[in-house]
Amino acid sequence: MRKTRQTTLKKGRPAKAEPIRQSKGTSNHPVRLLASLIIVVALVVAAVHWPALSAKALSFDDDQYLTKNPLVQNPSGSAAGRFLTEVLEPSTVGGYYQPLTMISLMLDHASGGSATNLRSFHRTSLALHVANTSLVIVLLYMLFGQPWVAAMAGLLFGVHPMTVEPIPWVGERKTLLAAFFSLWCLVFYVRYARTAGWKSYATCLVMYVLALMSKPTSTPLPVVMLLLDGWPLGRLSWRAVLEKVPFFLIAGISANITIISQKRTGAVVMPGEYPPTRIPFILCHNIMFYLVKPLWPTNLTPHNTFPRPFDLSNTTVLMSVIGTCVLIPALLISLRWTRALLTGWLIFFVTVFPTMNIIGFSDVIASDKFAYLPSVGLLMILAFLLKRLWGQANQHVWPNKRGWAVLAVVAVLTICEARTTRRQITYWQNTERIYTRMISFAPHAGYLYPTVGYCLHQRGLPDEAIEAYRTAIRLNPEHRFVDYTHFLLGNVLREQGKTEEAIEHYRESIRRNPNFADVYNNLGVAWAGIGEKDKAIQAYRKSLTIKQQNVDALNNLGILLGQQNRIEEATACYHKILQINPYHDGAYNGLAVNCIRQQKIDEAIQYFQKAIQINPNNLDSRKNLGIALAQQENLDEAIREFQKVLAIQPTDRDGRYLLADSLRRQGQIDAAIKEYRRVLQIDPHHAKSQEGLRLALAQKNK
Numbered sequence: 001m002r003k004t005r006q007t008t009l010k011k012g013r014p015a016k017a018e019p020i021r022q023s024k025g026t027s028n029h030p031v032r033l034l035a036s037l038i039i040v041v042a043l044v045v046a047a048v049h050w051p052a053l054s055a056k057a058l059s060f061d062d063d064q065y066l067t068k069n070p071l072v073q074n075p076s077g078s079a080a081g082r083f084l085t086e087v088l089e090p091s092t093v094g095g096y097y098q099p100l101t102m103i104s105l106m107l108d109h110a111s112g113g114s115a116t117n118l119r120s121f122h123r124t125s126l127a128l129h130v131a132n133t134s135l136v137i138v139l140l141y142m143l144f145g146q147p148w149v150a151a152m153a154g155l156l157f158g159v160h161p162m163t164v165e166p167i168p169w170v171g172e173r174k175t176l177l178a179a180f181f182s183l184w185c186l187v188f189y190v191r192y193a194r195t196a197g198w199k200s201y202a203t204c205l206v207m208y209v210l211a212l213m214s215k216p217t218s219t220p221l222p223v224v225m226l227l228l229d230g231w232p233l234g235r236l237s238w239r240a241v242l243e244k245v246p247f248f249l250i251a252g253i254s255a256n257i258t259i260i261s262q263k264r265t266g267a268v269v270m271p272g273e274y275p276p277t278r279i280p281f282i283l284c285h286n287i288m289f290y291l292v293k294p295l296w297p298t299n300l301t302p303h304n305t306f307p308r309p310f311d312l313s314n315t316t317v318l319m320s321v322i323g324t325c326v327l328i329p330a331l332l333i334s335l336r337w338t339r340a341l342l343t344g345w346l347i348f349f350v351t352v353f354p355t356m357n358i359i360g361f362s363d364v365i366a367s368d369k370f371a372y373l374p375s376v377g378l379l380m381i382l383a384f385l386l387k388r389l390w391g392q393a394n395q396h397v398w399p400n401k402r403g404w405a406v407l408a409v410v411a412v413l414t415i416c417e418a419r420t421t422r423r424q425i426t427y428w429q430n431t432e433r434i435y436t437r438m439i440s441f442a443p444h445a446g447y448l449y450p451t452v453g454y455c456l457h458q459r460g461l462p463d464e465a466i467e468a469y470r471t472a473i474r475l476n477p478e479h480r481f482v483d484y485t486h487f488l489l490g491n492v493l494r495e496q497g498k499t500e501e502a503i504e505h506y507r508e509s510i511r512r513n514p515n516f517a518d519v520y521n522n523l524g525v526a527w528a529g530i531g532e533k534d535k536a537i538q539a540y541r542k543s544l545t546i547k548q549q550n551v552d553a554l555n556n557l558g559i560l561l562g563q564q565n566r567i568e569e570a571t572a573c574y575h576k577i578l579q580i581n582p583y584h585d586g587a588y589n590g591l592a593v594n595c596i597r598q599q600k601i602d603e604a605i606q607y608f609q610k611a612i613q614i615n616p617n618n619l620d621s622r623k624n625l626g627i628a629l630a631q632q633e634n635l636d637e638a639i640r641e642f643q644k645v646l647a648i649q650p651t652d653r654d655g656r657y658l659l660a661d662s663l664r665r666q667g668q669i670d671a672a673i674k675e676y677r678r679v680l681q682i683d684p685h686h687a688k689s690q691e692g693l694r695l696a697l698a699q700k701n702k
Contacts, residue, residue: 030147037151038137042130045158048418049129053122055168055428058115059302064093065105065171067115070551072102074583075110087257091549094265096258100214101174118170125167128176133158135183136376140383142190143232148399149390152410153383157375161297161420162368168428169302172369178215179373181207185218186376189225193233201243208247216258217354218373222247227347231339232380259359279358281310281317282365284324286356289366290348291327294378297417300424303438304366305445340384347377363447386410431455446475450485453492462492483513487522494526502526517547521556528560536560549580558590567594585615592624604628619645623655626662635666653682657689664696672696 058067066072069092071079082091083099083106090097104124113120137154141147157163166172185207192200211218222244229236285307293300307316334341351374357365391402399407427437432455439448453468469489473482490505506523509516524539537560543553558573571594577587592607608625611618626641639662645655660675676693679686 030145034137034141034147034150037147038134038154041137041151041155041158042134044155044414045133046126046130048159048421049126049164049167049425051422051425052126052164052167052428053119055122055425056118057168057428057431057434058118059169059171059431059434061093061171062169065102065173066109066121069093069102069105070581070583072106072109073114074581075106079106088260089264090261096216096261098174098213098215100210101177104177105170105173118168121170121173122168125173125176128173128180129158129163129167132176132179132183135180135187136379139183139187139190139376140379142187142194143228143380144383144387146383146387146390148403148407149383149386152386152407153379155414156382156410156417157379159414159417159421160294160375161300161417161424162293162371162375164300164421164424164428165302165368166372168425169369174215175369175372178211178218181211181214182218182221182373183376185211185221186224186228190228190233193229193235205246205250209250212250212254216254217351217370219251219254219258219354220350222251223350224347224377227343227350231343232384277311281321282356282358284320285317286352286366287327287349288320288323290352290371290374291323293368294371294375297420299441300368301438301441302367302369302434303442303445303448304364305442306363306365308444338384341381344377344379344381344384347380348374349377351377363445432459444475446472447479447481447485448472449475450481450488453485454488457488457492462496465492483509483516483519486512487516487519490519490526491522494522494529499526499530515546517543517550517553520546521550521553524553524556524560528556533560533564551577551580551584554580555584555586555590558587562590562594562597565597567597570594583614585611585618585621588614589618589621589624592621592628596624596628601628601631605632617648619649619652619655622648623658626658630658630662630665635662638662639666651682653679653686656682657686657692660689660696661692664692664699669696669699673700 063069071082071092080099080103083102086099087097093102105121108120108124111120133154136157137150140150140153144150166175185204188200188204188207191197192204208218208221211221225244225247226236226241229240289304307314310317312318312321331342331345348371352370355367355370386406389402389406390399427434432452435448435451435455439445439452442448449468449472453465453472456462456468457465466489469485469492472485473489476482486505486509490502490509493499493505494502503523503526506519506526509519510523513519520539520543524536524543526536527533527539528536537557540553540557540560543550544557547553554573554577558570558577561567561570561573571591574587574590574594577584581587588607588611592604592611595601595604595607605625605628608621608628611621612625615621622641622645626638626645629635629638629641639659642655642659642662645652646659649655656675656679660672660679663669663675664672673693673696676689676696679689680693683689
């Protein structure tokens with residue numbers, strides 16, 4: 001009978017897997033080889049994804065994660081504390097508890113990132129992706145013991161087009177960060193399973209908590225550990241189950257926190273609110289979607305809408321059901337030869353399940369980013385197959401002939417993936433382009449058009465923006481976000497001077513969503529623009545009854561009350577703003593203007609300086625500070641402030657006029673004449689500059 005090597009069992013300790021042995025006298029060290037391969041793979045992955053650093057697109061929810069998040073934009077210890085302590089009802093980002101994600105974005109902002117300079121955010125995201133690729137290699141090596149196999153599987157993961165999405169998408173930092181801690185969790189778990197060391201167990205538990213604090217979709221990791229116990233660790237037992245009790249307790253707490261916070265701050269649709277066929281159709285669709293896309297990554301888009309109609313009359317749905325009915329029995333039959341296929345697929349399915357939209361939280365049925373961490377299950381299958389093809393029992397530095405053939409195939413696949421990845425990154429060049437791509441795959445998704453309209457508006461194409469908004473309303477007149485489209489359309493019309501039409505769209509937005517605080521604020525701006533100040537004040541106050549912390553409404557109300565010389569009421573509005581956001585430069589500017597009205601020039605100057613300290617590009621505060629300094633006959637400093645205004649915005653007409661006027665008062669007549677003439681080049685009918693130029697020329701006897 002053929003002898004087999006047995007693993008000795010120590011009392012009270014799980015069986016250790018057979019260590020990877022190395023012949024005496026050989027110079028080949030598997031760990032050194034693994035480290036070298038990781039470095040090579042990391043460099044390749046970084047090079048392929050490098051263009052993502054220049055991406056400028058903003059996507060869904062990036063306003064909450066960056067552009068409109070005061071805590072991210074004003075990094076501090078107190079901001080980090082709020083992210084950590086606002087557990088059941090996050091105040092600055094709708095949805096679930098994700099403090100580590102928000103803190104990481106805050107730190108990127110502190111290092112120079114902003115809504116107009118996303119490179120800092122992308123740099124961190126790319127570093128996380130490279131780190132995750134390295135951790136995937138380490139994990140696969142620990143499970144299968146082959147450095148080359150682990151590196152090949154990790155390389156195919158690292159350059160895969162489906163990994164593009166989380167890198168240039170700022171709000172998807174949570175996907176990368178959660179995967180980072182989740183992979184560390186699994187690495188330490190495998191280490192614990194091999195050695196039974198409780199330090200590894202404790203570290204694994206800590207990493208699990210950190211993963212959940214990054215994104216709660218990491219919740220199924222305890223189930224993944226049990227599946228690993230079955231294969232390839234081969235240690236599944238009641239003891240292995242009991243080891244997971246602390247993990248399951250933490251998972252339960254996290255799941256409850258997630259559901260509560262999502263209900264309070266986001267949108268949640270429970271399964272009972274859908275037709276009974278919806279869930280099985282979703283499962284079948286996504287099972288096949290996530291099987292096909294990794295193998296054939298074409299037509300990738302960040303927004304995969306539900307097939308229409310979502311029933312068996314739709315070919316996609318029908319083929320998904322048939323494919324699932326074939327796949328599941330095939331996986332079960334594969335157990336006759338190996339547990340690898342079923343276990344790897346189960347790990348993928350269990351990990352992707354929280355994002356399957358069984359509990360509705362999104363308009364998409366599937367997404368590339370949802371497969372990021374779950375792909376570990378598919379990579380295990382890939383590593384298993386590569387190990388079979390590799391065929392080398394030992395761990396030589398250089399592969400044999402069979403190994404070279406496998407490497408050649410992997411190299412070809414890597415090149416194909418890299419080309420597709422590079423092409424996919426180009427779609428993230430700007431916001432308009434990525435949304436236009438999404439629309440190309442979902443032309444009937446009217447809720448995508450408002451973002452394109454907003455981009456067109458920002459590019460100075462208001463007519464095209466209006467057309468995009470009207471298309472959105474026409475395609476999805478009853479969509480839950482159509483109130484927002486009416487709001488955006490009203491904004492463009494108001495800027496075009498079509499105030500009455502804008503007011504009608506604001507009213508339509510209110511009719512559809514009476515609790516939309518921002519639309520009341522902008523309605524107030526519209527009323528104020530046509531002189532209806534009482535109606536404007538009423539609209540601002542209505543906005544504040546809905547959203548007491550509506551900073552824009554408080555600021556606009558403060559401005560209007562100040563103009564009516566209701567100084568105390570206006571000042572109270574600005575102080576409320578600073579209680580909400582101590583870094584609101586507009587509030588300090590408003591307080592300063594009120595001080596000017598009360599002839600408190602010194603106090604006004606302090607407030608203007610505080611506003612500029614917070615936002616050096618606040619042109620209004622700089623101009624007002626210059627005016628206040630000029631009133632004190634401090635013309636040198638006033639001129640410096642006006643010059644700073646023009647350094648930021650050379651075409652600022654008022655800033656250049658103020659500079660010219662200060663130069664004339666200081667006696668620099670030639671310089672003043674030059675600046676007056678520049679103002680008149682910008683606006684030939686600027687009366688104050690015409691008068692100032694006349695006075696300056698008179699002083700020169702001209």
